[in-house]
Amino acid sequence: MKALVFHEPGRIVVEDVADISPGPGELVIDVAAAAICHSDIRVYLGQKHAKPGVIPGHEMAGFVSAIGDSVDDFKPGDRVVICPIVACGTCVFCLSGRQHRCIARRTLGYDENGGLAERVLIPAQLRAVGHVLRPPARLSLARACFTEPLACVLNSLETCRVRAGTSLVVIGAGPMGLYHVLLARKLGAGMIIVSEPDPNRQEWAKRLGATDVVDPTRTELVATVHEHTGGIGAEAVIITAGLGDMVEAALQMTRPQGYVSLFAGFPPNTHADFDVNVVHYKEIRLTGSQNASPTQYRRTMELLPHLPEIDELGTHRFALADAAQAYEVRLRNEGLKSMVVVDERA
Numbered sequence: 542m543k544a545l546v547f548h549e550p551g552r553i554v555v556e557d558v559a560d561i562s563p564g565p566g567e568l569v570i571d572v573a574a575a576a577i578c579h580s581d582i583r584v585y586l587g588q589k590h591a592k593p594g595v596i597p598g599h600e601m602a603g604f605v606s607a608i609g610d611s612v613d614d615f616k617p618g619d620r621v622v623i624c625p626i627v628a629c630g631t632c633v634f635c636l637s638g639r640q641h642r643c644i645a646r647r648t649l650g651y652d653e654n655g656g657l658a659e660r661v662l663i664p665a666q667l668r669a670v671g672h673v674l675r676p677p678a679r680l681s682l683a684r685a686c687f688t689e690p691l692a693c694v695l696n697s698l699e700t701c702r703v704r705a706g707t708s709l710v711v712i713g714a715g716p717m718g719l720y721h722v723l724l725a726r727k728l729g730a731g732m733i734i735v736s737e738p739d740p741n742r743q744e745w746a747k748r749l750g751a752t753d754v755v756d757p758t759r760t761e762l763v764a765t766v767h768e769h770t771g772g773i774g775a776e777a778v779i780i781t782a783g784l785g786d787m788v789e790a791a792l793q794m795t796r797p798q799g800y801v802s803l804f805a806g807f808p809p810n811t812h813a814d815f816d817v818n819v820v821h822y823k824e825i826r827l828t829g830s831q832n833a834s835p836t837q838y839r840r841t842m843e844l845l846p847h848l849p850e851i852d853e854l855g856t857h858r859f860a861l862a863d864a865a866q867a868y869e870v871r872l873r874n875e876g877l878k879s880m881v882v883v884d885e886r887a
Contacts, residue, residue: 544596544658545864545881550587553865558596558658563609566665568673570621573682573887575656576600576855576880577867578690579717580806584651585868588808591651599625599649601656602676602685603884609665615673622688623656624672624838625649627664640670641696641832656686657864657881671835679846683887686880687851692833692841693804694720698728699837700830701777701800705729708775710766710794711751713782714742716854716877717804719749721779723850726750732769736762745877749850766794773797779804788813795825803829854878 575598583589627647628640714737735746774796856876867879
């Protein structure tokens with residue numbers, strides 16, 4: 542079968558790889574669509590680890606094409622969305638419903654083969670912990686492949702207690718920053734200020750519901766946030782771009798007992814200098830979020846049919862034979878989300 546293979550930083554190739562068949566408890570999925578994440582770009586750049594020879598792709602949806610012995614909960618033809626985490630199911634995190642924090646986790650696309658291929662093998666343990674999900678009938682698989690990133694955003698917003706009326710600052714209007722704006726607006730957030738220097742992404746942020754968009758190269762962001770909040774600061778500030786030097790500013794623009802979240806993945810050895818007394822005296826919750834719980838995945842799938850804007854944010858589509866180009870456009874900072882459509886039924 543055809544697949545995009547990661548060999549080493551800077552080298553990914555679409556090539557023929559051995560076909561797959563399911564063992565006991567396993568599934569084979571015909572991939573319908575898989576999207577490119579900034580984490581995939583970081584692997585390509587050597588900023589994040591993946592196993593040499595692995596097939597990337599952790600944002601995926603498709604059809605069950607084969608089932609192994611003892612599989613009785615899925616059948617060929619079933620439409621599925623994959624949470625890419627292979628969790629142990631028995632550690633303290635798994636037992637409390639937080640499989641994304643499993644102490645022995647492995648992830649498709651990094652440690653095991655992922656979805657940038659004609660087919661993907663779903664390990665028995667991934668299926669056993671409930672990470673093969675059934676999307677609503679009204680949800681296309683082309684949109685369903687964005688379940689993973691949007692679930693990560695839902696986790697981020699819920700970690701910061703974003704709800705109706707919450708004042709929010711989003712630093713960075715790349716795809717994940719824009720997902721934050723979109724979902725926060727749908728959840729009823731109040732003021733949403735976005736910091737972004739790129740004019741095209743500024744326009745996207747406005748279209749998706751930002752109250753104000755600040756170009757931090759021209760306007761003092763902290764002062765703008767305080768101006769909009771009567772000097773008290775925002776209830777939540779989420780850093781969605783890997784900018785360690787924004788932590789200090791984020792703390793300055795957050796109100797007492799507010800949240801600062803490091804959502805982005807940062808380059809290796811990124812360090813941030815900040816006044817720890819700001820955290821102490823303002824009782825700021827300095828946190829982060831990464832991936833999402835199975836419950837958040839399921840709720841995200843129920844939200845997606847009501848988010849047509851997700852289709853617009855998928856600005857580039859490629860066939861599997863051209864999958865490397867999905868990386869190239871992201872490396873050139875063109876458009877927003879890139880996806881690979883493997884099956885036109887998506």
